[in-house]
Amino acid sequence: MSYECFKVEISDNIAHVVLNRPDKRNNMNPAFWKELPAIIKDIDYGSKARVIVISSTGPHFTAGLDVSSFASVTDPINQADEKTKRLQSGTAFYDNVLEMQGAFNCIDDCRLPVLVAIQGGCIGGGVDLITSCDIRYATEDAFLTIFETNIGMTADVGTFPRLVKLIPEGYVKEMAYTGRKVGAEEAKTMGLINQVYKDQKTMLEAVMVIAADIASKAPLAVYGCKKMINYARDHNTTDSLDYIAIWNATHLKVEEIQEAMVANTEKRPGNFVDLPKSRKQG
Known part of the structure; x- marks a missing residue:
């Protein structure tokens, strides 16, 4: 099956799910939120692999939410008029956020271990994504940022409920309040990243070895x-x-x-x- 945002390969009991829009910095457009849970559930429910590896293409893991699609998140479906749109906008926003949260909840709920390999920027929604995964790896040039703060938002797709259970609260608050970039080595010191590699090729080779080891177990x-x-x-x-x-x-x-x-x-x-x-x- 072909996807707009992803490439999927399954071999030797390892499913490799690759974000595949490098020209758009793998931002999370409307198709992303539908394709990711469909892919994860297809692999899990169909027992098509024993472990999932998520990686990306291009200089950055993901630029996060596609801001060009953000304006429509408060639009009700089949709105009748402007008054209806205004009155229903809050509920429409709530429903939309729940759908986006579900795209990452399916990773947490997946029966299989999900490993993620991060290169370059992991921005905004990217942090929501990687915190839903079981194990995180990164390249030396990788960085994470809770970018929503910088554009007047509070991250709402999964960062805070998961991040506070992964690293000390003080780190979470500093990242959230400042929206600053946290480099891979610092993130490893926090306990958010398991291992840092010199480049993406080295990282993927190592992660696939780890995935194969997991896949060899019962x-x-x-x-x-x-x-x-x-x-x-x-x-x-x-x-x-x-x-x-x-x-x-x-x-x-x-x-x-x-x-x-x-x-x-x-x-x-x-x-x-x-x-x-x-x-x-x-």
Whole structure:
């Protein structure tokens, strides 16, 4: 399937999703918000891979929201007249933001680990995107900025609820209040970036090795890890311990454990079952 904003390749259980509008600095136009969740859900629900890698093209990862399309976000669908438009504009804006948030929520909700490789600028909505991913990598020239502050907005697509759970609150507030550029090495010091590489080619090669390592593990176990980590992030220790006990009581498979142990002993890839296709599909 072809997309306006993305290129998708699936090989060796790794789905590579590439932002593919470098001439537009991969800004997030209306098509972006529809295509991204459709792609993620298709891979996840159809169990087409075991790990997803998101990367980009051109000098910048993404310039964030396409501001030329922003003017229409308060327009109600099928507006009757100017008075109706004015009265419904707030609700229309709210609905639009929920749809945009959903485009990144699907990454957080995805059963598969999602890795992101960032080069150049990761601006505005780009920060919303990468904070929804499981693991973040960057090039030396990469930088992040909560740019919305600089144009009189408060970031609303996912940055703050996720960023405050990734790095100390003081860093979040400084980034938000100033809208300044945070370089890759500083972001790594904060704990937001896992590793920094000299250039995009080196980064992608390394990230694909990490993705292949993840893809070699039992998918049911990796899914459980993501589910438990995300649950623990949002709940207290007592609830999280109880949930993981219940999870393993229903999901732990002795056959998969035995296969992993034998495969490690025999120094061969494990023969693991894939995640089932989701009933959400279609």
